[in-house]
Amino acid sequence: MARARVIYECQNCGFQSPKWLGRCPDCGQWNSLVEEAVTVEPGARGGEAGPAHAPSAIDAVTADTDRRLRSGMEEFDRVLGGGLVDGSAVLIGGDPGIGKSTLLLQAVAALSQDGPPCLYVSGEESEQQVKMRARRIALGASNLLVLSETSLERILEQVKAVKPTVLVVDSIQTVHTSAIPSAPGSIGQVRECSSTLISLAKKSGIGTFLVGHVTKDGAIAGPRVLEHMVDTVLYFEGERGHSFRILRAVKNRFGSTNEIGVFEMQEAGLREVSNPSQIFLSERPLGGSGSVVVPSMEGTRPILVEIQALVTRSFLTLPRRTCIGVDTNRVALILAILEKRKGMNFYDKDVFINVAGGVSVSEPAVDLGIAVGVASSALDRPLDPHTVFVGELGLAGEIRTVTRAEARVAEAGKLGFRRCTLPQGNRRQLPHVQQPELVGVASLEECWEILF
Numbered sequence: 001m002a003r004a005r006v007i008y009e010c011q012n013c014g015f016q017s018p019k020w021l022g023r024c025p026d027c028g029q030w031n032s033l034v035e036e037a038v039t040v041e042p043g044a045r046g047g048e049a050g051p052a053h054a055p056s057a058i059d060a061v062t063a064d065t066d067r068r069l070r071s072g073m074e075e076f077d078r079v080l081g082g083g084l085v086d087g088s089a090v091l092i093g094g095d096p097g098i099g100k101s102t103l104l105l106q107a108v109a110a111l112s113q114d115g116p117p118c119l120y121v122s123g124e125e126s127e128q129q130v131k132m133r134a135r136r137i138a139l140g141a142s143n144l145l146v147l148s149e150t151s152l153e154r155i156l157e158q159v160k161a162v163k164p165t166v167l168v169v170d171s172i173q174t175v176h177t178s179a180i181p182s183a184p185g186s187i188g189q190v191r192e193c194s195s196t197l198i199s200l201a202k203k204s205g206i207g208t209f210l211v212g213h214v215t216k217d218g219a220i221a222g223p224r225v226l227e228h229m230v231d232t233v234l235y236f237e238g239e240r241g242h243s244f245r246i247l248r249a250v251k252n253r254f255g256s257t258n259e260i261g262v263f264e265m266q267e268a269g270l271r272e273v274s275n276p277s278q279i280f281l282s283e284r285p286l287g288g289s290g291s292v293v294v295p296s297m298e299g300t301r302p303i304l305v306e307i308q309a310l311v312t313r314s315f316l317t318l319p320r321r322t323c324i325g326v327d328t329n330r331v332a333l334i335l336a337i338l339e340k341r342k343g344m345n346f347y348d349k350d351v352f353i354n355v356a357g358g359v360s361v362s363e364p365a366v367d368l369g370i371a372v373g374v375a376s377s378a379l380d381r382p383l384d385p386h387t388v389f390v391g392e393l394g395l396a397g398e399i400r401t402v403t404r405a406e407a408r409v410a411e412a413g414k415l416g417f418r419r420c421t422l423p424q425g426n427r428r429q430l431p432h433v434q435q436p437e438l439v440g441v442a443s444l445e446e447c448w449e450i451l452f
């Protein structure tokens with residue numbers, strides 16, 4: 001006999017408790033525990049039923065992960081690691097209105113164009129609304145089926161009937177199953193529905209995209225386990241007021257997690273931006289102090305970004321250090337190095353750092369760029385607008401080599417930069433490069449001699 005048991009589950013983090021609590025002991029959220037009934041089938045614990053399966057020698061296992069479905073949207077495919085792997089589950093999160101539905105509709109339309117059948121299930125919009133969106137972005141998709149449905153059982157029924165190669169569920173929070181009595185969108189429902197859809201993907205080889213809402217603090221709403229269950233987690237991000245959107249992989253079992261795809265939201269849908277450096281640099285003030293261009297690696301691709309520094313007199317006891325797009329701790333470290341090695345004073349200065357275009361860069365190779373930007377603003381001496389700077393800064397003021405120097409230099413050359421200041425160690429690796437001119441520096445000292 002199945003017996004019903006009641007547990008209380010935190011809607012914020014998925015913590016479970018046998019009794020109700022006013023505050024979740026795990027995440028500290030108030031009033032977030034909600035009653036959920038769980039039905040325990042005797043003997044249902046311990047995984048799936050079926051004949052036991054003997055382990056196989058790893059050499060004997062055939063793995064066809066190279067079989068990837070390409071949508072033809074370069075930016076999208078690259079973030080997935082070169083296309084969608086058969087039977088993989090991809091979770092896409094992002095703020096409301098950022099363009100998740102638009103992106104997936106465009107992607108599956110491109111996939112299904114003269115290709116395999118794709119099914120787009122929307123729990124938020126009617127079929128007519130999806131059609132209106134498709135018309136707006138002028139999609140011609142011969143093999144794309146749309147379904148407006150929120151019941152998991154009926155979705156599964158349709159999937160069995162249609163046998164799509166790719167399935168999109170927009171969004172997982174709207175889907176509910178009658179197996180659990182709790183309300184749609186609750187943690188129990190989200191977990192149950194997604195695990196059913198994910199195991200369906202694994203068993204039948206259907207590539208599955210799940211759209212997930214995000215909470216106020218930016219995490220995908222629902223249990224954290226959701227991110228562990230899927231193969232790939234993507235975030236679609238963008239600044240309000242900017243039309244640029246960045247698709248970022250934060251987990252990928254079949255590819256790099258450093259890849260980003262850049263899109264621009266236009267009147268007629270998302271347009272791929274294949275040369276983001278040009279866009280990010282398009283409004284750069286030439287000859288302004290504190291502005292510096294840095295070739296930063298985003299995954300396998302170098303992107304030139306403009307870092308702006310502003311150093312002003314402070315009237316606060318604790319001067320301000322405001323950083324947008326770079327790590328505040330890293331900037332504190334660079335300021336300390338500049339104080340110690342170059343005798344600059346920042347105790348009475350506010351320092352603001354901003355990466356233009358709403359991008360964020362996290363690798364240490366941007367250190368040198370930040371340092372010369374700060375110095376340029378503090379001394380009010382503009383930098384040569386045709387030079388890019390790259391290098392990691394050590395505490396002794398030494399400039400350390402960076403990875404993928406050749407790709408960075410090539411990107412700078414492609415965009416017409418004449419000079420690249422880089423670590424001496426990297427300069428030695430690239431004796432053959434003619435354009436742009438390479439200037440190797442081993443320490444801040446050497447760099448300052450050239451610049452200021």
Ligand code: TYD
Pocket residue numbers: 094095096097098099100101102103133136137265266267268269270
């Ligand atoms: P949408 O894909 O519905 O976002 P999400 O699914 O993440 O909530 O995107 C909605 C926004 O995109 C909306 O503000 C209008 C804008 N948009 C365009 O600018 N151009 C277009 O062609 C489309 C379809 C939407």
Ligand code: MG
Pocket residue numbers: 100101102124170
């Ligand atoms: Mg949507």
